[in-house]
Amino acid sequence: TISLDLVNGDEINFVELLTAADELTLTDLVDYMQEHIINMDRNWFQQNIVQVFNTVSIPKFVLDSNILDRKHTALICSWIDRKEDTAIYLPNENPYNLKLLLRGTRDGFLVEDFRKRCFNQGPTLIVIQTSSSKSGKAIIGGYNSSSWTGSNKFTHSAESFIFSLRNDSHSYISTLSRIVTENDAISDDDSHFIGFGHGDLYIFKGSCQKKDYMYGILDKNKFSMDELEVFQVVKDLETLQIP
Structure with missing residues (x-):
């Protein structure tokens, strides 16, 4: 102290x-x-x-989240850009704007709510605050580099990943799990099988079992949601190099 x-x-x-x-x-x-x-x-x-x-740098974007803080989002956005562990973004350097599309406690936790607010929005980040268990709370989620459309097909992605974070502002313990089977990266379902892989993370089934991604993200296969947030992921145009 x-x-x-x-x-x-x-x-x-x-x-x-x-x-x-x-x-x-x-x-x-x-x-x-x-x-x-x-x-x-x-x-x-x-x-x-x-x-x-x-003396105080002002972040480019306002983060509207009940789950993530600016350190979390800087880390996740570093994963999007495949930054090395020694070169992750500082919170005030993060070039991504995360625009809140859905909050479960505000908009609902149903598939219908997800369809209404999150389909056809381009790249998105899904974040879940799990309920308490013997192993405590956790933050889990996934990044979809393309749009959710409800095509009822598996869609290809080489950039999508799922993850977990310890819900502790004093800790950086995390699990990053990148896609292995790229053709089955995204379960672009229209109902309860919306998620990542063949069950690596099913949002509305409350299940996560290693199938098509590198690692499992929880030490158990089931979870319950305390909060759900979905963000549209937009890169700041000023950071893009124009030839």
Whole structure:
């Protein structure tokens, strides 16, 4: 535990600490320190406003999620671009905008809700917060590099993957499972078999058993959903190289 004296400290030291906190993506601490600096000495703040706000980088996109934080999305989007483990995106460098299409607790958990909101939307990211079990909660999901259409066929993809994340802001333990059988990557079903592979992740069946992807993503084959979110995945045009 680190003890900080935010009453008798030097304002410049606060700015330096604010910079370090932002680089470590300690969002709660950054917000608290910004508020404290403002309340501490309004005259000093007004004179140094540019210095204060230049220490904190502003993300390009607003993340609307009850499941993921910016560190999670930076990691997942690094997987989309096949980044090496040593070169994953920092949260403020993430070139992808995740636009919320469906939230289970808001829009419903039914296949019909998914059809209405998520079909024909281009590449999508599905994220599930599982219910508590002996092994605790987990975040699982999958990336579909093409559209869900309800064709009742398996569709080819070399870029799709499924994953799991430990639901712990202090941990980076994760499982990335890329497609092996590319022709069976996406179960583009119109009903309860919507998902990835031949059951590697069936969203509405609540099942995940290794079939066509590299690894299983849970230590059991069944799960229940506390929350479901589906995002349209859009890459920032500014990051694309135009010849």
